[in-house]
Amino acid sequence: MLNEPDYAELTCISNFTFLTGASHPQELVAHAAGLGYSAIAICDECSMAGVVRGLEEARRCAERGLSIQLIPGSSFRLENGSRLVLLPMNQAGYTQICTLVTRGRRDAPKGEYALPNPRFERNLDDCLALWLPTGEDDLLTAHWLSSYFPGRCWMGLTRSLGPDDARRTARLLGMAQDADLPLTACGDVQMHTRSRRMLHDVLAAIRHGCPVSELGYRALPSGERHLRSRALLAELFEPEWLAESVAIARRCTFRLDELNYRYPREVVPDGKTPSQYLRELVEAGIVERWGNRGQNQGRQGFGPDPISKELRAQIEKELVLIGEMDYESYFLTVYDIVRFARDRGILCQGRGSAANSAVCFCLGITEVDPARMNMLFERFISRERDEPPDIDVDFEHERREEVIQYIYRKYGRDRAALAATVISYRPRSAIRDVAKALGFSLDQSDQLARNTAWWDNPEGFTERIRQQGFDLGNLNIRHLVHLVQRIVGFPRHLSQHVGGFVISERPLSTLVPVENAAMADRTVIQWDKEDLETLGLLKVDCLALGMLTAIHRCLDLVGMEISEVxxxxxxxxxxxxxxxxxxxxxxxxxxxxxxxxxxxxxxxxxxxxxxxxxxxxxxxxxxxxxxxxxxxxxxxxxxxxxxxxxxx
Incomplete structure (x- = not known):
């Protein structure tokens, strides 16, 4: 009978450690669950960009009866080249890691981070630490970590089946004993299966800007940095080291689902609740939109009602649902942004499913009159879908920056940032980078890429390459096709969303790391819009539309207001x-x-x-x-x- 001890892999990086990890977070979580691991930690380098995708996969695994604990963590390279993994014990620990990642990213150029050792002296009292030394004697770092994480730091031991495994393990055991660091088994995982080894080499070649043949010691020494069976782990590690990994995971009780996100309340005047203020603005909007001559007997306190019974019922229905789902502050924030733009003479227009809302029309966010159109509010907000509302507002493209900077000024850069967009490999960019890594000439890679469209299905690359006259029997060509099919869809870097703002009552870095955008005076969080939807975080889309600029100029030329059209x-x-x-x-x-x-x-x-x-x-x-x-x-x-x- 196989010996399959319980095990938790606490040192995984995904392909959100760009051009290093060779597997998607979903692949890592699904494979670990299939192997019967009790837990897996996604710990990308100075990043939390992939953890929400891991959470989604953990939920899918649970639906299939494969329960696995997902731990959101992060890892950091110390000055000596060793790797430190931080795991949150609770929500306070998660906040501490996010804050640390934010500091490291904000203090460095985009795509880099700066974390000298003194940075770790800041508050990390609710975090556990796993240290993966390089193999060289480093007692100074070992003692430093032992003192700064008392009772909360372990030395991670890896086994890569190399010829020096025994000698290296003996050296690390001595160092751990000297610094009083307990030991735990770990895999230092960078791919979910060994079959991704070649792809890992290609990613390393792309990262270093050289062909795979010239990687040398920069490539992995073996293909063992994958998720291995528990039976194999039992042969490689002492039972107490495997048990320690599970004990560490049990101390990590925080779940991403527990994030306490609240929308800012400063848009609500003192002495009023968000619900009261929203109703006040809606009633004022009714008078402004439809006049104050009553069609029906008004509700108590509001005088004659200027709208029909049907429209009043629709507005009341919307306000009740908005209140039940606690979205009042979100609507008030969008109203405040639109009011700022209109006070500055900036044309703006709400669009999308928000146009189905009579409340949005009363607030001046949209211009589709529900009295004229038969709108379906449930397309915008629905109890059954339980999805956060998404209000898109277009602004004049030449003046949208005024709106963006207003948001930053009002809420501060610590509480407002743009959502991320994950820039992933498409067929053309994948072919160019993989071909270069495999040693193809520039002419060959250009020919291959030029005849490929961004929408091409990766599974059809074989036929497309055959049509271009390449020999499919050539081993390099077959490698190219295989690797391109694997790398398409891999994240390449984070960019900023076209205008999706995330605003929070507390500093955003307590929820998600924030980093610098490529554009000056912009910051972005490390999650994209799908991640935000998964966790129920709200965003406001402040988009740019050139046609609004053209309309504004046209109205100025003819001396009209848009309301006169x-x-x-x-x-x-x-x-x-x-x-x-x-x-x-x-x-x-x-x-x-x-x-x-x-x-x-x-x-x-x-x-x-x-x-x-x-x-x-x-x-x-x-x-x-x-x-x-x-x-x-x-x-x-x-x-x-x-x-x-x-x-x-």
Missing amino acids: PPEDPETYAMIQQADTVGVFQIESRAQMAMLPRLKPACFYDLVIEVAIVRPGPIQGNMVHPYLQRRRGLEQVDYPSSELRQVL
């Missing part, structure tokens, strides 16, 4: 029906101009259909021609049920 102008629709729309936002493309004379929009809702139907989905689904025929009365409309008839 009539909503339904027959002469304008006559021009639209003739496809006289060059320079008209959203209906100026060739495809749109070809559709306009066929659909003949005559009202605003027709334009909504026009913009929506000229899309890949309706076109590929063969929906366009049947719709036009039914619109003209040339084809019968069959509804699946009477319930759907009213909706459709």
